[in-house]
């Protein structure tokens with residue numbers, strides 16, 4: 001049996017480890033377009049901020065491939081999947097046949113194609129090459145702009161401000177993390193930005209960049225204002241990387257649609273991680289959620305099933321976590337929808353940076369945004385996952401010392 005794994009992020013790596021639990025003999029080939037051994041994207045902003053060393057970004061040891069008896073092909077990405085011949089064609093022209101293929105090619109940044117977008121000094125921070133370029137520019141950067149008020153934009157702003165750079169974060173909506181937080185809870189994170197000397201501009205976006213000598217010098221805003229900058233980090237989210245996929249041959253929607261066995265519409269081709277659109281236990285449908293734990297879990301289930309150990313993926317729900325200047329923020333499930341009949345429980349203590357909001361539908365938790373006090377997150381998460389009718393526990397959910405037996 002020859003397993004070919006495209007991508008060595010958490011989905012690809014967990015798939016490899018799962019396959020080896022079941023199949024010690026099969027050949028495993030791991031292909032990545034990047035030349036690096038597995039590294040962690042969530043810690044890239046910490047590296048930029050100077051909080052961890054370069055080596056701290058790699059989440060598996062150097063001998064990972066030897067230990068798991070895997071042949072790595074790094075720095076030579078796939079350019080085509082020839083489904084009829086069951087082979088992957090690489091940039092170099094090399095052809096790699098497979099019996100079972102996993103597509104774990106992650107996400108790619110939402111691009112900002114305004115005039116001047118290709119000037120030097122404008123980066124995405126979505127991979128290690130970009131991150132290294134940002135690091136190279138830091139010594140000569142006095143003013144930086146970060147575009148996007150999601151978790152990545154917030155983390156990137158703090159990393160840059162830590163170097164004493166004048167950082168402005170431009171957010172097109174009216175608050176930070178508008179996709180998952182309500183305005184009140186967002187204020188806690190906005191306060192932290194302010195304390196970190198990051199200037200926040202709301203309802204503001206870039207319509208063009210201007211430069212000199214090929215290098216970015218200023219950004220033109222929707223308001224007509226021009227902001228000088230030597231560095232720009234675009235953090236407007238990611239979308240599934242479907243570059244390799246012919247939607248006539250593999251079923252896609254926003255991402256690659258997979259079943260409970262992480263199989264695509266082609267039974268010997270699997271998908272996992274940010275590229276996959278998988279089962280959501282809250283909606284009962286499929287969706288894409290670009291977070292590390294979900295990618296890892298899906299990789300594990302894909303690997304198990306590829307190796308013939310039938311293990312249906314139970315599904316997941318939306319979950320995002322962020323540690324922001326000492327304030328933990330965890331968002332689970334659907335916190336945006338509030339319909340007639342839903343119950344919303346809110347508890348806040350602004351002085352202690354605590355804000356908790358839980359949404360119930362028919363006595364079951366549909367979503368929760370928990371900021372500042374996360375002791376009960378494990379219990380709440382379980383309640384969502386198992387669709388537990390919480391009854392009288394409702395009043396204890398946000399207590400400081402609540403204990404749940406679940």
Ligand SMILES: Cc1cc2nc3c(=O)[nH]c(=O)nc-3n(C[C@H](O)[C@H](O)[C@H](O)COP(=O)(O)OP(=O)(O)OC[C@H]3O[C@@H](n4cnc5c(N)ncnc54)[C@H](O)[C@@H]3O)c2cc1C
Pocket residue numbers: 006007008009010011012031032033034040041042043044045076077078079104105106107125126127152241244272273274275289290291292293295320321322
């Ligand atoms: C800056 C940043 C901060 C983040 N912070 C958090 C966080 O705090 N918490 C959290 O849960 N999540 C966070 N995420 C998201 C998290 O990193 C992703 O959800 C996770 O890495 C997805 O894993 P994956 O294996 O699906 O894809 P990725 O980790 O993106 O890996 C994709 C792999 O595919 C390879 N590849 C791509 N195209 C090809 C090709 N054509 N051929 C071969 N290989 C290819 C890439 O080189 C890479 O190895 C963050 C992401 C970023 C960018």
